[in-house]
Amino acid sequence: MDYLELGKTGEKIPKIGMGTWKLSRTGIEALKAGISSGSNFIDTAEMYQTENLVAEVLTEDRDSIFIATKVSPHNLRHDDLIKACDRSLKALGIKTIDLYQIHWPNNSIPISETMSAMEQLVSEGKVRHIGVSNFSLDELKKAQEAMKSAEIVSNQVEYSVTERNPERSGLAKYCASEKITLIAYSPLGSGSIYSKENREIFDKLGAIGSRYGKSAIQSALNWLVSKGNVSAIPKANNPEHARENAGACGWEMSIADINEIDSFL
Numbered sequence: 639m640d641y642l643e644l645g646k647t648g649e650k651i652p653k654i655g656m657g658t659w660k661l662s663r664t665g666i667e668a669l670k671a672g673i674s675s676g677s678n679f680i681d682t683a684e685m686y687q688t689e690n691l692v693a694e695v696l697t698e699d700r701d702s703i704f705i706a707t708k709v710s711p712h713n714l715r716h717d718d719l720i721k722a723c724d725r726s727l728k729a730l731g732i733k734t735i736d737l738y739q740i741h742w743p744n745n746s747i748p749i750s751e752t753m754s755a756m757e758q759l760v761s762e763g764k765v766r767h768i769g770v771s772n773f774s775l776d777e778l779k780k781a782q783e784a785m786k787s788a789e790i791v792s793n794q795v796e797y798s799v800t801e802r803n804p805e806r807s808g809l810a811k812y813c814a815s816e817k818i819t820l821i822a823y824s825p826l827g828s829g830s831i832y833s834k835e836n837r838e839i840f841d842k843l844g845a846i847g848s849r850y851g852k853s854a855i856q857s858a859l860n861w862l863v864s865k866g867n868v869s870a871i872p873k874a875n876n877p878e879h880a881r882e883n884a885g886a887c888g889w890e891m892s893i894a895d896i897n898e899i900d901s902f903l
């Protein structure tokens with residue numbers, strides 16, 4: 639596994655973590671396989687209702703796993719957020735969340751109220767780091783301005799070979815300059831990367847991967863994390879998939895190959 643610094647925290651997280659949206663009960667074995675392969679960063683959310691499943695893999699060595707969860711956009715009022723965090727802590731069976739993220743912005747609630755609650759959770763020791771998700775460049779800047787005692791360390795957004803909006807909107811560049819980690823969600827396009835419509839791209843990814851003895855999926859994930867400030871969180875119910883995804887790291891794609899994938903879209 640390769641690691642990158644989370645924001646400016648000095649703390650390292652794996653470049654390949656694991657998502658848990660639509661994780662099934664059998665997916666617990668996939669989480670275990672991923673952890674054994676070095677992907678000890680798990681992303682969940684109160685909205686996914688998978689925090690209780692994640693809890694089952696935390697029983698043995700909680701401290702070796704980086705846990706990220708999210709508060710839903712309807713819970714961004716101060717008191718609602720504090721209660722949501724307590725529920726997540728209970729569901730996960732832990733005392734502190736490593737990264738607590740605002741799942742989606744909610745423009746009907748002042749961001750200053752939400753961030754004050756997030757900072758309170760940090761001061762109380764219930765949360766270690768604050769992140770956001772699905773925040774546009776403008777929303778991210780406004781959220782940063784609302785911070786008083788902590789910093790935003792990450793923005794989780796959709797980013798993959800077939801979804802380049804973070805590059806086109808300037809968000810990726812801004813996050814790199816501010817040292818805000820981009821957490822790439824749906825890094826396999828929720829599975830669409832190997833669909834019929836993306837057949838040509840998938841075949842090209844396979845051809846590039848074969849130069850390194852790697853698969854098309856591993857090429858797609860390696861390309862993402864080669865961007866330097868990016869950690870990807872593919873979701874797998876299948877343990878073989880989780881192992882394959884972890885193997886997307888620990889090797890370096892050439893600049894020429896990165897450029898070739900850049901040019902696919």
Ligand SMILES: NC(=O)c1ccc[n+]([C@@H]2O[C@H](COP(=O)([O-])OP(=O)(O)OC[C@H]3O[C@@H](n4cnc5c(N)ncnc54)[C@H](OP(=O)(O)O)[C@@H]3O)[C@@H](O)[C@H]2O)c1
Binds near residue numbers: 658824872
């Ligand atoms: N912040 C947000 O608003 C937001 C939104 C969407 C997602 N997310 C996060 O991002 C995570 C990942 O995104 P996602 O779940 O949308 O989709 P994804 O990770 O892009 O794709 C998941 C699909 O790819 C398959 N897959 C995974 N590894 C594979 C491999 N090595 N070979 C072949 N197929 C493979 C999975 O199959 P199996 O399950 O059968 O293994 C599943 O069908 C989510 O779980 C969630 O944590 C966040």
